[in-house]
Amino acid sequence: MKRVRVGAGLGFYGDSWQPVRASIERGGVQYIASDHLSELTLAILQKDRQKDPAAGYARDGLPMLVDLWPLAAQHGVKFILNAGGLNPEGARAAIAKAFRDKGWTATIATVTGDAVLERFDELAAAGESLAHMDSGAALSSVRSRMLFANAYLGAQPIVRALEQGADIVLTGRVADAALSLAPLVHELGWKWDDWNKLALGLTVGHLLECSGQGAGGNFGSAAEWADIPDYAHLGYPIAEVSEDASALFTKAPGTGGRISFDTLRQQLLYEVHDPHAYASPDVILDMGTLKFDDQGNDRVKVTGATGAPRPQKLKIVGGYHDGWMGTGMIGFSWPQAYAKCEKAAQTIRTLVAERGWPVEDMNVEYIGYDSLLGANADPTYRDQLNECFLRMTIRTQDRKIADAYGRLFPWLGLSGPPYVGSMKGVQGAKELLGIWPTLVRRELIEAKVEIDVEKT
Amino acid sequence: MRVPLWKIAHARSGDKADRADIGLFAFDAPTYEILKREVTKARVQEHFKAICEGPVELWPLDNLLALKIVLNRALQGGAARSLRMDNLGKAVAAQLLRMEIEAPADLPRLKAK
Numbered sequence: 001m002k003r004v005r006v007g008a009g010l011g012f013y014g015d016s017w018q019p020v021r022a023s024i025e026r027g028g029v030q031y032i033a034s035d036h037l038s039e040l041t042l043a044i045l046q047k048d049r050q051k052d053p054a055a056g057y058a059r060d061g062l063p064m065l066v067d068l069w070p071l072a073a074q075h076g077v078k079f080i081l082n083a084g085g086l087n088p089e090g091a092r093a094a095i096a097k098a099f100r101d102k103g104w105t106a107t108i109a110t111v112t113g114d115a116v117l118e119r120f121d122e123l124a125a126a127g128e129s130l131a132h133m134d135s136g137a138a139l140s141s142v143r144s145r146m147l148f149a150n151a152y153l154g155a156q157p158i159v160r161a162l163e164q165g166a167d168i169v170l171t172g173r174v175a176d177a178a179l180s181l182a183p184l185v186h187e188l189g190w191k192w193d194d195w196n197k198l199a200l201g202l203t204v205g206h207l208l209e210c211s212g213q214g215a216g217g218n219f220g221s222a223a224e225w226a227d228i229p230d231y232a233h234l235g236y237p238i239a240e241v242s243e244d245a246s247a248l249f250t251k252a253p254g255t256g257g258r259i260s261f262d263t264l265r266q267q268l269l270y271e272v273h274d275p276h277a278y279a280s281p282d283v284i285l286d287m288g289t290l291k292f293d294d295q296g297n298d299r300v301k302v303t304g305a306t307g308a309p310r311p312q313k314l315k316i317v318g319g320y321h322d323g324w325m326g327t328g329m330i331g332f333s334w335p336q337a338y339a340k341c342e343k344a345a346q347t348i349r350t351l352v353a354e355r356g357w358p359v360e361d362m363n364v365e366y367i368g369y370d371s372l373l374g375a376n377a378d379p380t381y382r383d384q385l386n387e388c389f390l391r392m393t394i395r396t397q398d399r400k401i402a403d404a405y406g407r408l409f410p411w412l413g414l415s416g417p418p419y420v421g422s423m424k425g426v427q428g429a430k431e432l433l434g435i436w437p438t439l440v441r442r443e444l445i446e447a448k449v450e451i452d453v454e455k456t
Numbered sequence: 457m458r459v460p461l462w463k464i465a466h467a468r469s470g471d472k473a474d475r476a477d478i479g480l481f482a483f484d485a486p487t488y489e490i491l492k493r494e495v496t497k498a499r500v501q502e503h504f505k506a507i508c509e510g511p512v513e514l515w516p517l518d519n520l521l522a523l524k525i526v527l528n529r530a531l532q533g534g535a536a537r538s539l540r541m542d543n544l545g546k547a548v549a550a551q552l553l554r555m556e557i558e559a560p561a562d563l564p565r566l567k568a569k
Contacts, residue, residue, distance in 0.1 A: 039471075039473070134474070222462035269468070270479065271477060367541065374506055432536060435474070
């Protein structure tokens with residue numbers, strides 16, 4: 001029976017690729033599927049591209065490939081990565097140049113056609129409302145502030161790139177799991193309407209797309225997290241997938257972390273809405289029929305995926321400018337650290353009110369007490385804290401006010417409550433982004449998808 | 457007896473647009489039955505009333521001994537618009553583990569400790 005081994009690459013823009021080395025060296029992987037784009041990473045890349053039209057791609061793709069390519073080439077490992085961001089051709093140009101400088105050859109493909117902001121009028125003319133898919137709000141409320149809008153493409157264009165001999169496939173926005181599903185379809189010859197097999201492939205992609213989280217990283221628990229071995233060398237998950245739609249999850253020998261029923265099921269439900277209808281462009285997965293066989297020694301076999309036909313519409317996610325955040329922070333030592341933070345918060349409120357600043361929202365948090373647990377923080381020791389940091393943030397439409405707000409805080413060091421810490425400078429205004437998910441008929445998107453294959 | 461969820465279950469949370477979502481997992485089958493009975497949409501809504509402005513959705517998954525919980529409109533419009541320290545909702549699962557439920561004293565995890 002045919003089998004293929006796919007290993008997890010990055011799980012976000014800025015993640016470490018060092019664990020990928022072990023997967024290539026000792027994990028027997030044939031493909032690395034690397035996810036560089038979270039929901040709003042494209043907003044960062046859009047700003048890069050505004051400054052430099054040749055930019056707009058995830059900048060960690062290039063150093064990752066330069067670092068790993070000699071080893072990957074030796075082992076015949078291919079890379080599929082969405083590090084193309086808003087400019088897959090630009091990413092390829094940069095990578096091709098680096099490869100040529102080193103005398104390396106590789107066939108690099110780009111997948112484009114996901115960027116749709118420039119096509120909004122055309123899509124509207126074709127009958128798409130582009131309304132917010134959750135709230136139903138009309139696009140007109142945010143259109144002029146929209147910074148990017150990209151469709152989530154599926155695995156099909158990646159498979160076409162692999163069929164044309166690509167060693168490296170650079171995409172823009174695709175469904176994260178499509179990065180893994182594509183090599184499975186390509187190697188195992190699955191049909192595009194074999195929904196149960198595609199559903200297993202989607203499961204694999206979803207379990208690999210968050211790198212270390214699929215191998216015991218961020219294992220959410222009160223005590224059991226401390227039993228995860230060797231965080232420093234935590235391995236990324238690897239799936240060995242068989243033609244008959246079963247997947248054996250493991251990681252490279254000698255790495256830290258853990259592959260178990262517990263660590264995999266945490267990742268399975270991560271950032272999922274309805275688990276009986278987990279939608280991707282290629283298939284809709286019902287997680288309720290999956291079976292996990294934990295064989296011990298970091299080996300778990302997954303079977304039983306059931307899939308429903310792919311959706312008729314593709315999801316688009318846009319990001320729009322939604323004001324500015326001003327941030328101020330100040331910390332106090334015992335005694336009465338919390339009470340002093342409260343007094344500082346009252347003082348700042350007074351200053352903001354006296355200035356008449358147009359503040360839409362203010363958030364007050366006490367780091368060391370409730371900044372992560374919110375209203376579920378336990379107040380038992382609140383008044384005996386060794387130290388406490390006040391963090392106060394505002395939302396305003398005025399960038400200058402967001403900047404000025406942070407400068408209110410240092411004054412408290414000499415004119416506020418005693419035993420101040422953390423005078424580490426002032427944070428400037430940060431742009432806030434709203435998210436705009438919407439749905440569009442897939443044929444309107446797919447008609448513009450292009451694959452381009454080039455040898456360096 | 458009253459038992460906090462952290463003694464009998466594990467959980468991870470994340471974000472999608474303005475939703476925070478949580479997977480809550482029993483360590484064993486008897487505990488899963490208790491979670492299904494006790495961790496209701498209404499209880500979760502009450503537990504997160506300070507942040508969750510929309511409805512709570514909840515799906516039990518027998519094959520995973522898990523509950524999938526979604527808090528709608530819980531992230532101040534989404535991670536990149538949120539003013540909170542935990543803008544990604546990563547600690548929302550920790551908040552859930554603080555919930556106390558009624559559970560029998562002979563659950564495996566309670567006997568083992």
